[in-house]
Amino acid sequence: MKTRTCLRVNGTQYEVPPSFSGRRLLDYLRSALGLVGTKEGCGEGDCGACTVLVDGTPMCSCLLLTGVLDGREVTTIEGLPEAFLSQFAAICTEYGAVQCGYCTPGIAVMAAWLRDGGNDMNDEPVSKLFEGNLCRCTGYQQLIEALTALS
Numbered sequence: 659m660k661t662r663t664c665l666r667v668n669g670t671q672y673e674v675p676p677s678f679s680g681r682r683l684l685d686y687l688r689s690a691l692g693l694v695g696t697k698e699g700c701g702e703g704d705c706g707a708c709t710v711l712v713d714g715t716p717m718c719s720c721l722l723l724t725g726v727l728d729g730r731e732v733t734t735i736e737g738l739p740e741a742f743l744s745q746f747a748a749i750c751t752e753y754g755a756v757q758c759g760y761c762t763p764g765i766a767v768m769a770a771w772l773r774d775g776g777n778d779m780n781d782e783p784v785s786k787l788f789e790g791n792l793c794r795c796t797g798y799q800q801l802i803e804a805l806t807a808l809s
C-alpha cells in the first residue's frame with residue numbers, strides 16, 4: 659500500500675513528510691514550504707484568506723488534509739504569474755481595494771482563476787463569486803469594482 663504523499667506546488671514536485679500528512683494543506687504550505695502568502699483567517703472555511711488552487715479549482719487550504727492530496731497540483735499566490743500579480747496590484751491600488759492586505763492573497767488567487775476562464779462572467783456577477791472572501795477593512799464596493807475591471 660502506498661503511504662507517501664507527493665504533490666506539485668507551484669510547479670515543483672514535493673514528497674510530504676509523514677509528520678505533515680495528517681495536517682492541513684495550509685500548515686504544510688506555510689510551515690514546511692515557507693509559502694506564507696497563503697493566510698489563515700477563520701480556519702473554518704468561511705473567510706477565504708487561505709484560498710489556493712487545487713488542480714485549477716479554488717479551495718480553502720484550511721479544510722484540506724495534505725495526506726489526501728497525492729498527485730494533485732497546488733498553486734498558491736507565490737505561483738501566480740508575475741504579470742498577473744503586477745496587474746492585480748495596480749488595479750487594486752487604482753480602485754483603493756486594499757488596506758491591511760490580509761485577505762488579498764486569497765482574493766488574488768480567486769481573481770487569477772476567474773481570469774483563466776474558471777467562470778463564465780455572463781453567468782455569475784463578480785460580487786457573487788467573491789462572497790467567500792471576507793475583508794474586514796476595505797469596502798466591498800471598491801473590491802468588486804477592481805475585480806470587475808480586471809476580468
Ligand code: FES
Pocket residue numbers: 697698699700701702703704705706707708709718719720721
Ligand atoms: S482560513 Fe480558511 S477559509 Fe478562513
Ligand code: FES
Pocket residue numbers: 755756757758759760761762792793794795796
Ligand atoms: S484589506 Fe484588510 S482584510 Fe481585506
